[in-house]
Amino acid sequence: MAEFNTSILDKGNVSVINLKGYLDAHTAPTLENNFTQLIGNNRFNIVVNFNELAYISSAGLGVFMAYIEKIRENSGDIKLSNMSEKVYNIFDLLGFPLLYEIYKTEDEAVNKFTR
Amino acid sequence: MKPKEKNNKKLKVKSRTDNLSVIRDFISSNALEAGLSEKTVDNIMLAVDEACTNIIKHAYRSFPEGEIEIKIEFDNKKFTIIIVDYGQTFDPTIVPKPDLKKYYHEHKVGGLGMYLMRTLMDDVEYKTVAGKYNQVLLSKNISSS
Numbered sequence: 047m048a049e050f051n052t053s054i055l056d057k058g059n060v061s062v063i064n065l066k067g068y069l070d071a072h073t074a075p076t077l078e079n080n081f082t083q084l085i086g087n088n089r090f091n092i093v094v095n096f097n098e099l100a101y102i103s104s105a106g107l108g109v110f111m112a113y114i115e116k117i118r119e120n121s122g123d124i125k126l127s128n129m130s131e132k133v134y135n136i137f138d139l140l141g142f143p144l145l146y147e148i149y150k151t152e153d154e155a156v157n158k159f160t161r
Numbered sequence: 162m163k164p165k166e167k168n169n170k171k172l173k174v175k176s177r178t179d180n181l182s183v184i185r186d187f188i189s190s191n192a193l194e195a196g197l198s199e200k201t202v203d204n205i206m207l208a209v210d211e212a213c214t215n216i217i218k219h220a221y222r223s224f225p226e227g228e229i230e231i232k233i234e235f236d237n238k239k240f241t242i243i244i245v246d247y248g249q250t251f252d253p254t255i256v257p258k259p260d261l262k263k264y265y266h267e268h269k270v271g272g273l274g275m276y277l278m279r280t281l282m283d284d285v286e287y288k289t290v291a292g293k294y295n296q297v298l299l300s301k302n303i304s305s306s
């Protein structure tokens with residue numbers, strides 16, 4: 047079975063979700079739970095670090111779409127970082143870079159919130 | 162690989178999302194064996210994942226005991242995947258075009274998988290034999306490079 051797990055680390059007023067493994071229709075609920083939990087705790091400044099993500103399908107992309115409006119309505123954002131070329135290409139193919147800020151490093155993404 | 166030799170491989174799994182990784186492994190090992198580049202293998206694997214995710218969610222409406230049969234055929238010109246299910250008939254012409262603005266307000270994506278399949282593969286064909294089975298055929302031409 048494909049392995050997927052996440053960890054959440056708070057950096058000041060920003061929460062960082064680290065993704066690891068394979069994000070598909072089977073594993074997407076894990077990430078959905080992370081967003082639900084953060085929103086429930088009024089943590090709306092979110093960075094998702096893709097450094098250890100090996101794979102994403104449209105079911106995984108759908109998770110980002112499910113929460114973005116609610117988060118922005120609360121003056122927050124989901125910013126993305128550390129994407130491999132392979133994963134970025136899928137985002138790019140679907141036009142997601144128009145909707146999400148994508149940074150090379152986690153620090154860059156976190157610092158965008160604290161300015 | 163000897164020219165003109167046709168290779169055949171089959172996999173049968175239940176319509177459960179935890180089988181998506183089994184399906185991806187089956188596709189990638191055979192596509193690598195066929196001599197496809199890593200990038201092409203990744204693209205085919207994603208297209209097949211999307212097709213099977215659609216079958217699980219739409220044809221079988223997440224019923225976990227449906228059958229999904231996957232057949233791979235390849236020679237030195239073409240790599241073809243034929244996926245058969247026995248669930249609800251699926252009409253690919255009613256799948257909406259990807260629309261990010263709509264997704265943003267509806268909080269969900271619909272049609273992304275189909276768009277990816279058509280973008281990543283050279284050919285995508287749906288066929289239904291009413292009351293019997295649905296079939297999707299995905300193929301990728303193998304270039305000489």
